[in-house]
Amino acid sequence: MSSNSVARPAWQVGGQRIVTNIISIQKNQDAMDKTFELLVRFLEQVRENEPGCQLFLVNRDDVNFQFVTYEMYKDAECVKHHLQTDYIKELLKAEDDNNLKRAENDIHREMLVAQIGPRNMD
Numbered sequence: 001m002s003s004n005s006v007a008r009p010a011w012q013v014g015g016q017r018i019v020t021n022i023i024s025i026q027k028n029q030d031a032m033d034k035t036f037e038l039l040v041r042f043l044e045q046v047r048e049n050e051p052g053c054q055l056f057l058v059n060r061d062d063v064n065f066q067f068v069t070y071e072m073y074k075d076a077e078c079v080k081h082h083l084q085t086d087y088i089k090e091l092l093k094a095e096d097d098n099n100l101k102r103a104e105n106d107i108h109r110e111m112l113v114a115q116i117g118p119r120n121m122d
Helices: 029-049 074-083 086-097 107-118
Strands: 011-013 018-026 054-062 066-073
Touching: 029 054, 029 086, 066 074, 074 107
Parallel strands: none
Antiparallel strands: 011 018, 018 066, 054 066
C-alpha cells in the first residue's frame, strides 16, 4: 500500500470503526528504529488532536520487522477526520520515502477475526 492508498476502516463494531494496519520494514534495524520514532510522534499528534480516536495501539515486532497498529474510532466521521490530517499525510509520505510497505486492511480483518473468533462485526 503506497502513500496514495490511504488506510480505511476494516470493519464496524456497533457504531465504532476499527482500523488495522501492518507496516512492513526491510530487514534493517535502523529502519525499524526510524519508523518507531515516526510512529511515536504520529501517535502523540493523534492523542492531542483526535478525541474521536478511542484506542490506538502500536505493536513493534522486531522478529518479523514490522509494526501492527490497531485503531478504534467513535464513528466514521472520526476516521474521515483522521485520514484528512496533515500529520497522517506526513507519515504516509515518510513511509513512502523510506520504502515502507503497508498491507491491505482486509487481510488483517480476517486475521483478527480468526484470533478473537467471529463476532457481530457487520
